[in-house]
Amino acid sequence: MCKKVISKAVIKRLPRYYRYLGELLEDGVERISSGELSERMKVTASQIRQDLNNFGGFGQQGYGYNVRYLHQEIGKILGLDRVHNMIIIGAGNLGQALANYTSFERSGFKTVGLFDVNPVLKGVTVRGIPIRMIDELPEFIKENQVEIATLTLPKSRATEMAELLVQNGIRAIWNFALTDLNLCLPKDVIVENVHLSESLMRLSYNLTSYEEAKKKK
Amino acid sequence: MCKKVISKAVIKRLPRYYRYLGELLEDGVERISSGELSERMKVTASQIRQDLNNFGGFGQQGYGYNVRYLHQEIGKILGLDRVHNMIIIGAGNLGQALANYTSFERSGFKTVGLFDVNPVLKGVTVRGIPIRMIDELPEFIKENQVEIATLTLPKSRATEMAELLVQNGIRAIWNFALTDLNLCLPKDVIVENVHLSESLMRLSYNLTSYEEAKKKK
Numbered sequence: 001m002c003k004k005v006i007s008k009a010v011i012k013r014l015p016r017y018y019r020y021l022g023e024l025l026e027d028g029v030e031r032i033s034s035g036e037l038s039e040r041m042k043v044t045a046s047q048i049r050q051d052l053n054n055f056g057g058f059g060q061q062g063y064g065y066n067v068r069y070l071h072q073e074i075g076k077i078l079g080l081d082r083v084h085n086m087i088i089i090g091a092g093n094l095g096q097a098l099a100n101y102t103s104f105e106r107s108g109f110k111t112v113g114l115f116d117v118n119p120v121l122k123g124v125t126v127r128g129i130p131i132r133m134i135d136e137l138p139e140f141i142k143e144n145q146v147e148i149a150t151l152t153l154p155k156s157r158a159t160e161m162a163e164l165l166v167q168n169g170i171r172a173i174w175n176f177a178l179t180d181l182n183l184c185l186p187k188d189v190i191v192e193n194v195h196l197s198e199s200l201m202r203l204s205y206n207l208t209s210y211e212e213a214k215k216k217k
Numbered sequence: 218m219c220k221k222v223i224s225k226a227v228i229k230r231l232p233r234y235y236r237y238l239g240e241l242l243e244d245g246v247e248r249i250s251s252g253e254l255s256e257r258m259k260v261t262a263s264q265i266r267q268d269l270n271n272f273g274g275f276g277q278q279g280y281g282y283n284v285r286y287l288h289q290e291i292g293k294i295l296g297l298d299r300v301h302n303m304i305i306i307g308a309g310n311l312g313q314a315l316a317n318y319t320s321f322e323r324s325g326f327k328t329v330g331l332f333d334v335n336p337v338l339k340g341v342t343v344r345g346i347p348i349r350m351i352d353e354l355p356e357f358i359k360e361n362q363v364e365i366a367t368l369t370l371p372k373s374r375a376t377e378m379a380e381l382l383v384q385n386g387i388r389a390i391w392n393f394a395l396t397d398l399n400l401c402l403p404k405d406v407i408v409e410n411v412h413l414s415e416s417l418m419r420l421s422y423n424l425t426s427y428e429e430a431k432k433k434k
Contacts (some may be wrong), residue, residue, distance in 0.1 A: 015414070077422065079421040084421060093314030096310055098413075
């Protein structure tokens, strides 16, 4: 399969393709035309063809796409064909909620460790994973081939923690703390931010605009 | 203030402006130039000027932006100048984690109710909010001026629940279930999706591409 530079917009859509193809597989669908996939995903067929052409195009004229093959190839592109060991820093409600998401594990993201600063939590287990204290972190990362660190801790501690993680070899951070870590870390560290309150504000913006538009009618 | 049609990209950035301006206020900064704001946010100064001009432009040549005023005006645009009553459907780990986020409440998003189908959870309280059963939902929505419903329940129940909510007058859904609700609801219902596993897959994509690029060097 030939590799090209793929636009950010396409990459943003890939997980959605992967999800829909997974659902088709579950439904026993073996092949699908771009037209049918388009109807299901509410994306134009030409957009789908264009997106999937980025990966050498897995479709065949008159046959459509082989669902299993396409699902598998997109999975590879997303790095889902292997296990990524993950730790969660901050074992509060959100950290524990994420540790309990078994669906992440099914996609290859395996939570191998949970860390917190609160001594009361020491040794408490979540889905069999004991909560450890931060002083064990450097050794744990080394011994467990940890690739991804999830930050579910307060903003005030996030930057310092991210720096400690990077010093200990972490290259990928899934950040739930409400601060832009990208600004303080080396450029080759990959940060994916999930800023929940910004998402809520977009919802509120859309709700407010909708109500204002209704009033004017 | 005159209102124009604002692009999605600008709206996406607004919560981030709001957050940075809030931090400046906390630090006691009263005015700031687009240049300084640019440096802090790692966005070009011209982008900032262009974005903020969408709202009639709050800056003054030679003075810069009045931080408090700009924060307040962006807050109004985002609908943060009033309280939005919110309920959470699905009182598992994630639902409880969100109910415990006091920062949402500070932005005007008030969790007034928590619902679940599991009778074991009935009456359990989270931050003083009792978990209620779904049969109480229609009356609760009416009596509590609920605007936003947060869905933290399995994909298999999400669509049916969203339809029930809309029938009972909910216009805005904050959706954590891994399914695209937009596809099955009336067009004027506002859905903001937070698909956590898609975010994790983007992280994994970037990590995989980075490693492949490194190998080639």
